[in-house]
Amino acid sequence: MTKALKSFASDNNAPVHKAVLGAMMEVNQGDVIGYGDDVYSLEAEQTLKELFGKDVKIYFMLTGTGANVAALSHITRPYHAIVCSDKAHLEKDECGAPEKHTGCKLHHIASDDGKIYPDQVAPYLKSVGFPHHAQPKVISITQATEMGAVYQPEEIKALAHFAHEHDLYLHMDGARIANAAACLDTSLVEMTRFSGVDILSFGATKNGAMAAEAVVFFNRELARDFEYTRKQSMQLMSKMRYVSAQFQALHSGNLWLENARQANAMAKLLADRVSDIPGVRITQKVATNAVFAILPPTAIEKLQRRYFFYIWDAAKHEVRWMTAFNTTEQDIEQFVSAIRDAVDSP
Ligand SMILES: Cc1ncc(COP(=O)(O)O)c(C=O)c1O
Known part of the structure; x- marks a missing residue:
């Protein structure tokens, strides 16, 4: 090559957007506290809270795989199962990291465009209460999908409703959520929180950042102790200001x-x-x-x-x-x- x-x-x-690099340069002066307790990180957190709501819990991460794996391992036990599409990045392209770190079985539903629907998840619920089978706990969807398709908010709501009715969580891999929002001409909060998503892997890297992802909890109960999971998942960046600056550059305006x-x-x-x-x-x-x-x-x-x-x-x-x-x-x-x-x- x-x-x-x-x-x-x-x-x-793609390269890093010059405004993102500029923002990283701007925070590149003097000493600040590490690991996210700095003014730039607090500022970026506030910026994201304006998008998603003041009461969400936000944790900055370094990679999309890390965000998915930490998010999923935090809300599951090893005897659980995660239901996703057969095109899902976590199923196909994460080198088995979700299986390794969660211990969960992945049930993958065949899908042409990467989208899945409640009636396709339903058959897996037959395992509920049967101790010989992994217990379904999470539906994971990707927005936009690995095939470039998007879920309409109504479709996400239907999945969330189905998940919650059956004591499951809805996780969204939002590595390309910006592309989905642009396509649907809708807000990030509409596709996530307002549609019933419990936990989001929020991507910025594919949107012009260098390495900036976040796990966003809409279900605050689930966020408890996530700071320890993030550290154990090796996603707690010491010089966090540089991750935060990337989010700030992209999300403080319309970039x-x-x-x-x-x-x-x-x-x-x-x-x-x-x-x-x-x-x-x-x-x-x-x-x-x-x-x-x-x-x-x-x-x-x-x-x-x-x-x-x-x-x-x-x-x-x-x-x-x-x-x-x-x-x-x-x-x-x-x-x-x-x-x-x-x-x-x-
Ligand atoms: C849909 C989706 N999720 C997650 C990831 C993982 O991102 P990373 O390569 O930063 O681990 C990717 C990467 O291309 C992706 O396409």
Whole structure:
């Protein structure tokens, strides 16, 4: 992989937004208390509380996997089960960390777009009270999903209602919650707290931060002693001000939304511009910043010499292209022209 290749592989490959870096530079003076007891961290916490409500509990974390694993391990016992989609990051892409750290069994529901529904969770409840089976305790959903789809607030409410009716919690992996909010034109609080989510892994890294995630408890009871879980999960940053500054840069104004809108708009543009290229077929609805497409295998090979992106399903010749806050219209036009060349030339 050379440095020169433009990436459509992941929003993880995007740089850090300059305002985020600027905010980190701004707090980079003098000594402050470590581990989050500093003025910058308190300020960022207040900023997030304005978004989610004054009474939520917020814990800054370093990675999305760490946020998911710490959140889930805190609200479960090892004899529990977590129900999620088969596309869920915690099921597919966390190297078994959720299983290792929670001890829980993961039940994964087959899903094309990464979304799951109460009627698909219901069969797992047959295990409740049966000591030979892991006991379902959490439904975990991803907003936006790993396939770029979004849950409508009504769908989240239905899942929360179902979960609470059956003494389960609703966890949301919000690594790309900003993209979902931009797509739905709704607020972060509407999709989470007002929809009945108990606990959120709140992502900023894919939205322009360097390394900034948080666990947000809407169900305050659940937050008890989480500071110890965070430390045991190795997610308590000593120089916390630099994590806090990233949240402050994104969320004290509308930068988070502008970034997400730009990423989403560029994915839409890409999907529109390739829609009439013979041999290219979009396979998922483009709601946020991911485009899934089937291409002739020779075209994939040619294109990958010029651009970095992942093959999603090799058997189907399906690829995933992702955009980010820094993707420009010019990037898309150049990429589309490279796709045309790759498909056209024998
Ligand atoms: C949906 C989702 N959740 C969680 C994560 C984990 O983030 P990290 O790589 O920071 O552990 C990712 C990473 O790409 C993701 O796509």
